[in-house]
Every structure is written in C-alpha cells, then in structure tokens.
Amino acid sequence: MTRYGETRKSLREENLAPKKQLGQNFLVNRATAEAVARCGPITESDIIIEVGVGLGALTQPIANRASQVIGLEVDSGIVRFHQEKEDLPANVTLIHQDILKADFEELYKLSKGPLKIMANLPYSISNPFLFTLIANQEKMDWATIMLQKEVADRLTAEPGTKQYGIPTVLLKSCATVKSLLTLKPAEFHPRPKIDSIVVFIDFSATEAIGSRIYDRLLFQKIVRAAFSQRRKTLLNTLTGGGFFKEIANGDKKKEKELTRDCIKKSGLSPGTRAETLDLDAFIDLTQTFTQTITA
Numbered sequence: 001m002t003r004y005g006e007t008r009k010s011l012r013e014e015n016l017a018p019k020k021q022l023g024q025n026f027l028v029n030r031a032t033a034e035a036v037a038r039c040g041p042i043t044e045s046d047i048i049i050e051v052g053v054g055l056g057a058l059t060q061p062i063a064n065r066a067s068q069v070i071g072l073e074v075d076s077g078i079v080r081f082h083q084e085k086e087d088l089p090a091n092v093t094l095i096h097q098d099i100l101k102a103d104f105e106e107l108y109k110l111s112k113g114p115l116k117i118m119a120n121l122p123y124s125i126s127n128p129f130l131f132t133l134i135a136n137q138e139k140m141d142w143a144t145i146m147l148q149k150e151v152a153d154r155l156t157a158e159p160g161t162k163q164y165g166i167p168t169v170l171l172k173s174c175a176t177v178k179s180l181l182t183l184k185p186a187e188f189h190p191r192p193k194i195d196s197i198v199v200f201i202d203f204s205a206t207e208a209i210g211s212r213i214y215d216r217l218l219f220q221k222i223v224r225a226a227f228s229q230r231r232k233t234l235l236n237t238l239t240g241g242g243f244f245k246e247i248a249n250g251d252k253k254k255e256k257e258l259t260r261d262c263i264k265k266s267g268l269s270p271g272t273r274a275e276t277l278d279l280d281a282f283i284d285l286t287q288t289f290t291q292t293i294t295a
C-alpha cells in the first residue's frame with residue numbers, strides 16, 4: 001500500500017472523512033507532490049510556511065528541501081491526527097490556525113523574515129487568501145499556490161478580457177505571477193471537477209513594484225470601485241466610490257464633475273470601462289485623485 005493509501009485507511013479508522021466544506025482534496029501521488037514542492041524556490045536554509053497541511057502530502061517534500069516548515073491547518077481533527085500519529089517530519093511545526101485569521105506579523109517573526117508560502121488551499125478561499133497576501137505584501141517574499149484553473153487564469157489575464165479584474169490589477173502592482181504546472185482531477189482524493197494550476201507569485205520582483213510613487217491604499221480603493229460593476233462606465237463606478245464626498249460637501253453633481261475631471265486629467269475617457277485599463281492607467285488615476293483630494 002502507498003503512503004497515501006495507508007493515510008487514507010488511517011483516516012477512515014479515525015472517522016476523518018475528507019470535508020467538502022474545507023476543500024479537502026488531498027494530493028495522492030508522491031511524484032506529483034514532489035513536482036508541486038519543486039515549484040517553490042526552496043533552499044535548505046529556508047523556513048517555509050505551508051498553509052493547509054491536510055494529510056501532509058506536500059509537507060514531506062517541502063520539509064526535505066527546507067530547514068524548517070511551519071504548517072498551518074484549520075481542521076482540528078487533522079491536527080490531532082498528526083499529533084497522535086507523529087507522522088510529520090521532525091523539522092515540521094504544526095499549528096492549528098485559520099490562515100484568514102492569522103497574524104502575519106507573528107508569521108513573519110516565526111519564519112525569521114519575508115514570508116515564503118506554499119499552499120494547496122480550498123478554492124472557496126482563494127480570493128480572500130490572495131487579498132490577504134496583497135494586504136501583507138511588505139512581509140512577503142514569495143507564494144507558490146495551487147488554484148482552480150479559472151482563478152489562476154484571472155491572475156495572469158490581460159486588459160480587455162473577461163478574466164481581467166481586481167486580483168489581476170492588485171497583484172500586478174506588487175508581484176509577478178507565473179503559471180507553472182497544471183494538475184488533472186485524478187491527482188486528488190476526492191477528485192475535484194476542475195483542473196488546478198500551480199502559480200508562483202514573486203513579491204520580491206522589483207519590476208512589479210516599479211518606480212512610481214502613489215498612495216497604495218487609495219489605489220486599491222479605486223481598483224475595487226472601478227470593477228464594482230463591470231458593465232458601468234468608469235465615471236459612474238468611480239463617482240459611486242465616494243472619493244470626493246467630503247470636498248463636494250455632499251453635492252452629488254459636484255462629486256461627478258470632480259470625478260470626470262480626474263478621469264480626463266489621467267488621459268482617459270469617462271465612458272470607458274475598468275476592464276480596459278492597464279496598471280499604469282490605474283496609477284495615473286490614483287495620482288490625479290490624490291492631487292484633487294489634497295488640493
């Protein structure tokens with residue numbers, strides 16, 4: 001029996017059936033788990049944060065290549081299982097933790113520096129997880145994440161496509177993204193309905209951060225407002241964002257005028273839609289909005 005076969009048998013004995021609501025689709029092929037681990041540029045001195053340890057399929061090959069692994073797992077049954085079986089490598093510290101509630105400052109300290117994250121997470125939390133990484137971009141080194149193909153395609157989408165959206169633009173402002181490996185449903189137990197892709201997100205890539213200086217928080221708000229209703233014009237979505245509410249003293253017409261002026265000063269048409277704008281256009285908007293707000 002393979003290691004995974006044995007683990008599945010033990011899980012059955014422990015009454016730990018895979019939980020759909022926690023996206024528990026476990027990797028079942030040792031060679032595939034090793035290939036996924038190789039997608040992270042792990043060196044032997046690295047302390048890696050692994051999110052969603054599950055049965056430890058990825059933990060093993062990561063631990064073989066790193067100095068230490070800090071494994072986070074939200075399922076208390078799985079944590080107890082590993083504690084009782086003592087089946088994880090000696091350089092793995094397992095923590096019962098929901099990644100969406102994790103203190104990144106604490107993780108930064110634990111891993112002694114910018115975070116290097118490996119994750120095969122439920123697809124239902126991929127967007128909030130990506131937004132958490134973006135919000136903590138200054139603490140990040142890189143992240144290698146397995147995602148549903150559709151979600152991965154959104155991260156590398158070009159302007160003008162329907163995949164292009166908030167995660168694409170926000171990630172582009174702070175990281176480079178590469179799709180590295182496609183995995184078929186047969187690689188998992190139980191089998192998901194869709195293909196998965198391993199993406200490498202490099203937050204240390206200086207070309208992503210660029211040399212332009214702008215208010216990062218305002219930029220994020222503008223991107224979110226612009227995409228809030230994809231079919232509406234930039235003028236309508238950005239006016240709806242309420243960026244000039246205070247300086248217009250609640251005068252809706254004035255708010256719209258100020259928004260229109262800013263869009264035009266940025267060299268854009270008020271009738272355009274968010275999905276046609278590249279990163280530079282969003283930064284231009286952020287800078288003109290800042291000038292108007294602080295004038």
Ligand SMILES: C[S@@+](CC[C@H](N)C(=O)[O-])C[C@H]1O[C@@H](n2cnc3c(N)ncnc32)[C@H](O)[C@@H]1O
Binds near residue numbers: 026056097121
């Ligand atoms: C797709 S499985 C992957 C398991 C294992 N890494 C593998 O590749 O076989 C996802 C794992 O993430 C855990 N998980 C789900 N939500 C989580 C969260 N918010 N924080 C931490 N772990 C989570 C699940 O319990 C499950 O073990």
